[in-house]
Amino acid sequence: MTFTEAQINRYARHILLQEIGGDGQEKLLKSRVLVIGAGGLGSPLLMYLAAAGVGTLGVVDDDVVDLSNLQRQIVHSTAAVGLAKVESAQRTLAGINPDVTVIAHNTRIKRENALELIRDYDLVADGSDNFATRFLVNDACYFAKKTLVSAAILRFDAQIYTFKAHLADGQGNHGPCYRCIFREAPPEGRIPTCAEAGVLGALCGMVGSLQATEVLKELLGIGAGLSGSLIVCDGLGATFRKIKVKADPGCPLCGDKPSIADLSRHAA
Secondary structure, eight states: OOOOHHHHHHTHHHHTSTTTHHHHHHHHHTOEEEEEOSSTTHHHHHHHHHHHTOSEEEEEOOOBOOGGGGGTOTTSOGGGTTSBHHHHHHHHHHHHOTTOEEEEEOSOOOTTTHHHHHHTOSEEEEOOSSHHHHHHHHHHHHHHTOEEEEEEEEBTEEEEEEEOTTOBOTTSOBOOOHHHHSOSOOOTTSSOOHHHHOBOHHHHHHHHHHHHHHHHHHHHTOSOOOTTEEEEEETTTTEEEEEEOOOOTTOTTTSSSOOOOSSTTSOO
């Protein structure tokens, strides 16, 4: 691939990095990432992936921009209130980087469309705000053999993970999936949503940026990824913990005797 002069200027700070260089930037421009959710986490995630030159970004969201979103969902503006979030995000990302193709999926990811949505992308990044979607995306990525970079946030706390349980080494060992850590979704109402409990907007920016960093590392094949670990962030305490997690042999999805063979257990 031959870079234009404008591209050389745009990506100069990447190209200077030995771990990326021109070959790595070319790889990013040819990469395809699906982002679930154009909200608090999806906003900074999408903006940094677009700025980095990830060539194709898919955005899945069926919501419209509300004034209450703007405290944290920085991909949207006041003028976008009432617009579909995917349309608003598409406009913003086009202004950040014309090299990037943004595909708007104005729908909710669900049992019937999950595998079709994921199929044409190299990697999935989940910034959804509910357990049902997180479990569905985890299961779909496992079946589709796609790496998943996931994050969750509530109030002043956040977690970031990378899951690729579909990849095994020569001895058949693999990293955990989401169900290895959290077997099932908690009963509805047990854990409040951001709409019920609140969330610090700036923390969404920090965590979404960390999630973007992990996505770029996975696309480039550089650094130490988070498969087999998770980061726990306490925003009020200004602390980060990196916790080792292992694949669970009893996991119903990726364990030795799996009981989940498809997406049928998820709600339609």
